[in-house]
Amino acid sequence: MSKSILVVDDDKEIAELIEVYLHNEGYTINKAQDGVQALNFLEKNQVDLIVLDVMMPKMDGLEFCKQVRKGNQVPILMVSAKVQDMDKIIGLMSGADDYMSKPFNPLELTARVKALLRRASYQQPAVENDRIQISSLEIDKHSHEVTANGRE
Structure with a gap:
């Protein structure tokens, strides 16, 4: 299933450039021109990643x-x-996970999007239980002690 990306930028040319590159990588792209429009979109839709401009009308990227x-x-x-540096x-x-300066290389943007999505989908391995319970026996894997009915 294709990952969904919301591009929030009031500059239509930049938004279209981002759309072209990310669409070519197989992502579904939605666009908003400001923070208010983007928040309204997110109320009704789920996305996997947001590419966000900072300076926009109505609601800037920081407030969004x-x-x-x-x-x-x-x-x-x-x-x-x-x-x-202070802007970054x-x-x-x-709350941003990464920050790129304009003008940017579209290939770098694509690589950063892939990296963010990869990290977002990474699942921590399940924590292995340190003890095994068999009927009234309990085995501690680390100390190799066996307890029967609460006694060693």
Whole structure:
């Protein structure tokens, strides 16, 4: 099943460029032009990743990111013309998982999207139980002790 990506950017040319590259990788792309429109979309739809511009009308990317993080852990890749270290730090502190500066290489953006999706789908291995219970016997795998009815 194709992963769904929401591209939130008020610059239509950049949004279309992102769409072309990510669509060519097999992703389903939805677009919003500002944070308000994107929040409305997320109320009715689930996405696997968000590519987010910072500077937008109505609601900027930082505020949108904070709103999303109130109840959603979807990966967010922030893309912005703001390139100062402090801008990047603020973006990451607002809830973004990664930050790219504009102009960007579309192939790098694609690689970062793949990496974020890979990490998001990674499942921690189940924690193995340290004890085995067989009827009234309990075996501790680490100490190799056997307990019967609560006694060693």
